[in-house]
Amino acid sequence: MSLHPETRAIRIQTDRTNEKEHSTPLFLTSSFVYDSAEDMAAAFADDTLDVNIYSRFSNPTVDEFITKIAALENAEDGIATGTGMAAVFSTFMTFLSKGDHIVSASAVFGSTHTILTKYLPKWGFESSYFDMNKPETIESLIKPNTKLLYVETPSNPGLDIIDLSYVAAICKKHNILFVVDNCFATPAVQQPINFGADLVLHSATKFIDGQGRVLGGVVVGKKELIQQLYLFVRNTGPSMSPFNAWVLTKSLETLYVRMEKHASNALELANRLQNHPKLSWIKYPFLPSHPQHEIAKKQMSNGGGILTFELKGGIDSGRKFLNSLSLLSMTNNLGDSRSIASHPASTTHSKLSDAERAGVGITPGLIRISVGLEHIDDITDDILQALARC
Numbered sequence: 440m441s442l443h444p445e446t447r448a449i450r451i452q453t454d455r456t457n458e459k460e461h462s463t464p465l466f467l468t469s470s471f472v473y474d475s476a477e478d479m480a481a482a483f484a485d486d487t488l489d490v491n492i493y494s495r496f497s498n499p500t501v502d503e504f505i506t507k508i509a510a511l512e513n514a515e516d517g518i519a520t521g522t523g524m525a526a527v528f529s530t531f532m533t534f535l536s537k538g539d540h541i542v543s544a545s546a547v548f549g550s551t552h553t554i555l556t557k558y559l560p561k562w563g564f565e566s567s568y569f570d571m572n573k574p575e576t577i578e579s580l581i582k583p584n585t586k587l588l589y590v591e592t593p594s595n596p597g598l599d600i601i602d603l604s605y606v607a608a609i610c611k612k613h614n615i616l617f618v619v620d621n622c623f624a625t626p627a628v629q630q631p632i633n634f635g636a637d638l639v640l641h642s643a644t645k646f647i648d649g650q651g652r653v654l655g656g657v658v659v660g661k662k663e664l665i666q667q668l669y670l671f672v673r674n675t676g677p678s679m680s681p682f683n684a685w686v687l688t689k690s691l692e693t694l695y696v697r698m699e700k701h702a703s704n705a706l707e708l709a710n711r712l713q714n715h716p717k718l719s720w721i722k723y724p725f726l727p728s729h730p731q732h733e734i735a736k737k738q739m740s741n742g743g744g745i746l747t748f749e750l751k752g753g754i755d756s757g758r759k760f761l762n763s764l765s766l767l768s769m770t771n772n773l774g775d776s777r778s779i780a781s782h783p784a785s786t787t788h789s790k791l792s793d794a795e796r797a798g799v800g801i802t803p804g805l806i807r808i809s810v811g812l813e814h815i816d817d818i819t820d821d822i823l824q825a826l827a828r829c
């Protein structure tokens with residue numbers, strides 16, 4: 440019987456133990472035992488054997504989480520990491536060698552930007568950036584040593600969207616690995632592998648957890664690529680903890696319904712805030728005014744849970760807006776059942792110059808709302824009263 444992804448997210452489970460548990464158990468163990476010295480020797484002799492040795496290498500709870508995400512992303516296999524950044528960094532370190540070149544969208548998460556500009560050059564990797572709004576410039580950046588092309592779509596925090604099939608065709612033509620950070624959409628909304636991506640990664644800390652409890656990361660793709668990543672993670676240690684995997688695998692059971700509600704709340708909020716006199720613009724992938732709305736509709740099943748708007752009063756208005764909120768949380772996480780407001784120009788990106796901020800799509804009055812699962816009227820009322828005060 441071929442099951443729908445929503446059903447698989449609920450029903451994939453580690454083999455039932457003799458205890459006959461219904462809900463999935465947590466295998467909180469650092470290592471595993473053997474029936475004989477010969478079995479133990481065999482487990483260590485071959486890196487590709489499907490046998491648990493030590494939870495830095497593999498663990499049944501972590502494997503259940505990986506199997507579910509791989510199924511949802513239509514991928515052959517995956518690896519899980521302690522954080523989203525460990526997933527990003529492990530991907531770069533596994534597939535790049537000294538002298539290799541990366542082409543990346545400039546609109547990527549701040550710490551990914553820092554890895555590309557501060558750390559990778561120390562080891563002889565170089566990178567070039569393109570503007571997500573000008574995908575026609577990508578090909579001119581490709582050099583003989585280009586190994587990997589990296590995008591986030593929708594991007595954080597600018598909500599820029601790129602045509603995955605278009606970029607995949609360029610990568611295929613030049614034999615480059617196409618890596619997509621699918622954190623904002625989640626596999627419930629967008630499956631980049633279906634559009635030609637080679638590897639898809641996530642910060643599982645966001646919508647995949649969905650309640651702001653644990654950190655986690657995951658990368659999925661073809662078996663032969665994942666085997667290389669697996670050996671990197673197994674040997675260098677950024678592995679996911681079984682406890683976090685247990686929280687995340689339970690969260691996946693509700694991912695589809697949560698994403699539908701995040702998206703319907705976000706679309707309704709975007710519609711209610713359109714034409715508000717205190718805002719210069721509002722951006723949401725499923726609003727027709729979004730510059731890449733047609734691409735969003737082609738590759739996403741809904742607009743996701745994040746929207747952004749620009750306050751007319753710039754940085755000062757941004758601070759006032761945050762200080763005036765009473766329901767929405769002032770925090771830098773996203774993808775929670777609780778609605779969250781953040782103002783990148785005065786917080787995460789405050790150390791950049793105006794020009795640098797503009798380069799990564801952050802304007803002075805940009806507010807990012809991670810729309811939660813509360814009643815839409817309560818979310819709207821809080822935002823409207825805060826807008827009235829700034």
Ligand SMILES: Cc1ncc(COP(=O)(O)O)c(C=O)c1O
Nearest residue numbers: 522523524548595622642644655
């Ligand atoms: C798009 C995106 N990628 C990666 C990360 C990094 O994830 P983590 O915080 O789990 O390391 C984040 C975190 O906000 C993110 O938004």
